[in-house]
Amino acid sequence: MSSCKYISTRGGVAAVDFPASVMMGLAEDGGLLLPESIPSFAGELEALSGLTYPELAFRILTPFVGEALPAADLRDLLARSYATFDTAETVPVVPLGGGLHLAELFHGPTLAFKDIALQFLGNLFEYILQQKGGHLNILGATSGDTGSAAIHGVRGKKGINIFILYPDGRVSPLQERQMATVPDANVHCLAIRGTFDDGQSVLKEVFNDLPFKRQFSLGAVNSVNWARIVAQVVYYFWAPFQVSKKAGRPADTYYDVAVPTGNFGDIFAGYIAKKAGAPIDRLILATNENDILTRFFNTGEYRRGSVNPTISPSMDIQVASNFERYLYFRVGQDPARTKALMQEFASTKCLVLDGHDPVFAAGKANTAETLATIKRYWQDAHYLLDPHSAVGVTVASRLHQGREVICLGTAHPAKFPQAICTALGDSAEVRQAAKHPALEKLLGLELRKTIVDPKRELIEDLIRQRLGGK
Numbered sequence: 001m002s003s004c005k006y007i008s009t010r011g012g013v014a015a016v017d018f019p020a021s022v023m024m025g026l027a028e029d030g031g032l033l034l035p036e037s038i039p040s041f042a043g044e045l046e047a048l049s050g051l052t053y054p055e056l057a058f059r060i061l062t063p064f065v066g067e068a069l070p071a072a073d074l075r076d077l078l079a080r081s082y083a084t085f086d087t088a089e090t091v092p093v094v095p096l097g098g099g100l101h102l103a104e105l106f107h108g109p110t111l112a113f114k115d116i117a118l119q120f121l122g123n124l125f126e127y128i129l130q131q132k133g134g135h136l137n138i139l140g141a142t143s144g145d146t147g148s149a150a151i152h153g154v155r156g157k158k159g160i161n162i163f164i165l166y167p168d169g170r171v172s173p174l175q176e177r178q179m180a181t182v183p184d185a186n187v188h189c190l191a192i193r194g195t196f197d198d199g200q201s202v203l204k205e206v207f208n209d210l211p212f213k214r215q216f217s218l219g220a221v222n223s224v225n226w227a228r229i230v231a232q233v234v235y236y237f238w239a240p241f242q243v244s245k246k247a248g249r250p251a252d253t254y255y256d257v258a259v260p261t262g263n264f265g266d267i268f269a270g271y272i273a274k275k276a277g278a279p280i281d282r283l284i285l286a287t288n289e290n291d292i293l294t295r296f297f298n299t300g301e302y303r304r305g306s307v308n309p310t311i312s313p314s315m316d317i318q319v320a321s322n323f324e325r326y327l328y329f330r331v332g333q334d335p336a337r338t339k340a341l342m343q344e345f346a347s348t349k350c351l352v353l354d355g356h357d358p359v360f361a362a363g364k365a366n367t368a369e370t371l372a373t374i375k376r377y378w379q380d381a382h383y384l385l386d387p388h389s390a391v392g393v394t395v396a397s398r399l400h401q402g403r404e405v406i407c408l409g410t411a412h413p414a415k416f417p418q419a420i421c422t423a424l425g426d427s428a429e430v431r432q433a434a435k436h437p438a439l440e441k442l443l444g445l446e447l448r449k450t451i452v453d454p455k456r457e458l459i460e461d462l463i464r465q466r467l468g469g470k
């Protein structure tokens, strides 16, 4: 098998292998890493469709990983990553009625789709560190969801510590419990006195303190890490296969896939999957009111607005951190053009592309529409959608053009009890339906958090203290 090399969208980095791309995260020239070429599975869909999820993941990831990892090790990493899921299927695909299906991506430890990538990334970091020696101290700021998935990805892993900053009293009690009740000694929750933005800016200051960053091997759990994208490519093969199998159709039957979108990581994995031969017609991009991407795919203009908080908080973004990867393909894989456009966007907050990409259809769902969708599926199908998945289902029901659509279910509804009660009314039945045993179990546990002011020296002192002589 040939080795797979990674290059930067801005062309300023010598090609690196898969493990190096994982450890690099963001490319050193400010761009994002992509494989030099994309493998094709188009000729083997029937054979792939019979595999279990971890085995399918192994087959899809193999050409992206190349010779850098022995096959047995990659297979073992993937098996362990998905053994933490609460169902043997890993990603069940259920019918919603009316030609829509939901791929439940939320059966991992934190009940959100980010576990699919971060369970794998945690094991991968540990493996690479064991091979190469050294350690990694992950530092991140979160407004809620990514922090818990990252913590659960690396808890108890050798050679890794994780420090997560979050605004004390400003994440939901449930989100805080998902982070701060984790008992492993390598997990450090820093509840800062301030806002999410205070957390972000002190994080930046610590990362800019280069001697400190080097001394303590600081790294980020970025949404731009290629390993996260490639782990997500797998379910764009898996979900169509499951629908076809149940309907007795061949494995090369094509479907539209609807994706609740924020940072463009999830749907970009779908774009790569389609290039690699996954049986996908269109990618239906769904946003909430924070609709920079919907506007871009409908008008060609990518213009930054301001962020409005919604009931689907994990999609409340204005600048999509993975967009640059797509842009690179849109301009014919031209790094100079990509760089120029991104620089233009950085200075003017706007970039414009001509033409329309037929792979994408895009729409937004506002809060009222999203709540109505939650209510409709609860009443008609007795299926409880979380607010993020409901954005995708709303847009899919508007744009399906009579075709069957696989909607991605990105979180379990029990993570968002308030939105569910707003949609359905607060009754004993609703409260019961919006529960999950994994979250109930956290109720009695002790919180392990350190409250601290968002000052660089204080954060650095804390890290130094916790890492002791390491």
Ligand SMILES: *Cc1c(COP(=O)(O)O)cnc(C)c1O
Pocket (backbone or CB within 6 Å): 112, 113, 114, 145, 260, 261, 262, 263, 264, 265, 266, 267, 314, 315, 388, 389, 410, 411
């Ligand atoms: C992160 C997240 C999304 C958005 O995914 P992107 O890769 O950022 O587009 C959607 N839903 C949920 C529940 C999420 O946690």
